Amino acid sequence: MEWHSLMKPASILIVLVLVVAVAGGVAAQETPLNVVATTTLVADVAAQIGGDLVVVSSLLPPDTDTHAYQFTPQDVARVSQADLLLVVGAGYETFLGRLLESAGEIPSVVVSEGVAILPVHAEDDETTAGEPLGVLGQGLVCEGEEDEAAHDGVEHHDHAHGVCDPHVWMDPANVMIWAENIAAAFAAVDPINADVYRANAVAYIAELEALDAELRALVETLPRERRMLVTNHVALNYFAHAYDFDIVATVLPGVSTGAELSPQALIELVELLRAQSVPVIFAEVTANLQLAQLAAQEAGVTLVADLYTEALSDAGGPAATYIDFMRHNTRTIVEALGE
Ligand SMILES: [Zn+2]
Structure with missing residues (x-):
């Protein structure tokens, strides 16, 4: 196999380049902070x-x-080399415990610290999404899927014990908290540049405020009675x-x-959609659409x-930054429900 013999000198060269790069970086002390975020959403805010x-x-x-992610040995290596790991928290990264066991003790920051966390069982509530459960980082524990102990002997639909909904970024106000937390985390690791991080956070929060006003104006075009979401x-x-949906x-x-859906639950869902005259089911681009398609069809x-x-x-896609992500989603929802 000829390519194999060609590959070997190349890999040795790559290793040498890496060694030189690492040694040079330590000596110069000018290496930018190496930050790994768990998701692209956190990474975009951190880059801002x-x-x-x-x-x-x-x-x-x-x-x-x-939700379907499984880390690889390469992911473990990347995390173990990071100066800082940024995570959403609220039980979102169910893989995190095992990942950190393999990667070692990496300084980690929960960017959602201070966000008012909503319960999962919004569909059981008379109001839209229930009262906030608590504030992450102040005594609230959001158990991950693998943590079964918290459910023992607990009534499953008891909201006081409901699992936290981690999708906090779906409200720009919460991402403003992310920006503040990330600026504080960077300043703690790199205090000389604290003012720069602070100023960048202030500028980005102003952009998020403008985004929020834009989304609010867009939603206002949709009559209140049409603001029905099935996801x-x-x-x-x-x-x-x-x-206000x-x-x-x-x-x-x-x-x-x-999560799984029983045939009985599917029947109940279809009945509910008919009874409420729901016009649209929304699904995410990454979804396995089998059940949603079946429910929509029925x-x-x-x-x-x-x-x-x-x-x-x-x-190249329609949601390449957090701001475009929110614009795309809100436009899609308002257009589909407005028809
Ligand atoms: Zn999700």
Whole structure:
């Protein structure tokens, strides 16, 4: 195999280049902070705050369903080399415990610290998305899917013990908190540049305020009685809460796309869609559409499957930045419900 013998000198060269790069970086002390964010959404916000002073990468690539993610040995290596790991928190990254066990003790920051967390079971509530459960980082524990202990002996539909909904970025007000937390985290690691991070956060928060006003104006064009959301999984609680929509139902019963649906539950869902005259089921681009398609077909409603919920699109797509992500989703929802 001729290519094999050619590959060997090349890999040795790559290793040498890496060794030189690492040694040079340590000596110069001018290396930008190496920041790894779990998702593209966090990475985009971190890049806005860090500017040229940080190199941010996302552990998960664009167009990926975080709920279905399984890390690779390469991912472990990337995280173990990071100066800082940024995570959403609220039980979103169910893989995190095992990842950090393999990668070692990496300084980690929960960017959602201080966000008022909503419960999962919005569809059980009379109001849109219920009262906030608590504030992340102040005594609230959001158990991950694998943490079964918290459910023992607990009534499953008891809201006081409900699992947290981690999709906090669906409200720009929460991403303003992310920006503040990220600026503080960068300043703690790199205090000389604290003022730059602070100023970048202030500028980005102003952009998010403008985005929020734009989305509000767009939603205002939709009569209140048409603001009915049925989504594939529980992902739009925070959007509904911020922009005054009702979550009528979700196809899958939980915050994860890995949830299952019984035939009986599917029948009940179809009956609910018919009874409430719901016009559209929304699903995320990364969804397995089988169940949503079946429900839409049975209930005679439209399926709109191009929402971005867990990740940005790639650079050429309609949701390449957080701001475009929110614009795309809100336009898609308002257009589909306005028809
Ligand atoms: Zn999700």
